[in-house]
Amino acid sequence: MFQVCGYAAQQAKAPLIPYSFERRDPREHDVVVDIKYSGICHSDIHQVSDEWGWSTFPMVPGHEIVGIVSKIGTQVTRYKVGDRAAVGNFVDSCRKCGPCQKGLEQYCVKGAIWTYNGFETQNGKTTPTQGGYSNKIVVDENYVLRIPDNLPLDRSAPLLCAGITLYSPLMHWKAGPGKKVAIIGLGGLGNIGVKIAHALGAEVTVLTTRLKNKKKPRKWGPITFTPHPIPTLSRSLKGISTCLSTLFQSRLI
């Protein structure tokens, strides 16, 4: 084990304070990542506040992690020291079930092991996972992602959660040239969804009640803004092939 430092909540709703804790020494297939940036996901706030009812403390949040590989286990083949690396929502899974075998570990039948507020077992000893608001993390190479050289590290971090959350449905519904995509809400998820939809070549409409947002994303390309998403939703969606809502469900009812 070795000592790392981070920021932790000691109990629900407590402010994060400096926290020293131990990470495991790298096993054969482990990669040590020196964390350079960690995005702040809204779920970090939910978890620290124990709003989902299963938080454990002390808790070091953070699952949008980017950094540089500083050490590797003896059998690591996919990374070398100095590589740009990232860690997202989960750090392990059962590796045996159908989804795991298909590379869909996020759907692991036994449940993926979350990057923080989870538990992992090594040599029969179960310890809590701790996240990216810290200076180093140790993760099996199969659960580490690569950051391309042309992406700035600081701007890459949000891709690990908000990014994939929007990229996945946009790809599933084949957003691209000739397709009209509507995105409801222009917060953290909406912003990144607009960027990705544009990058894929889709025509983008943002449905927002906050018309002050209108000025914000024009630099990303032409966007249609439609106010009042709820009362006029069906009219607003005319001609739209894909609609992604980034709002809490309760706000749609």
Ligand SMILES: [Zn+2]
């Ligand atoms: Zn997240």
Ligand SMILES: [Zn+2]
């Ligand atoms: Zn599995």
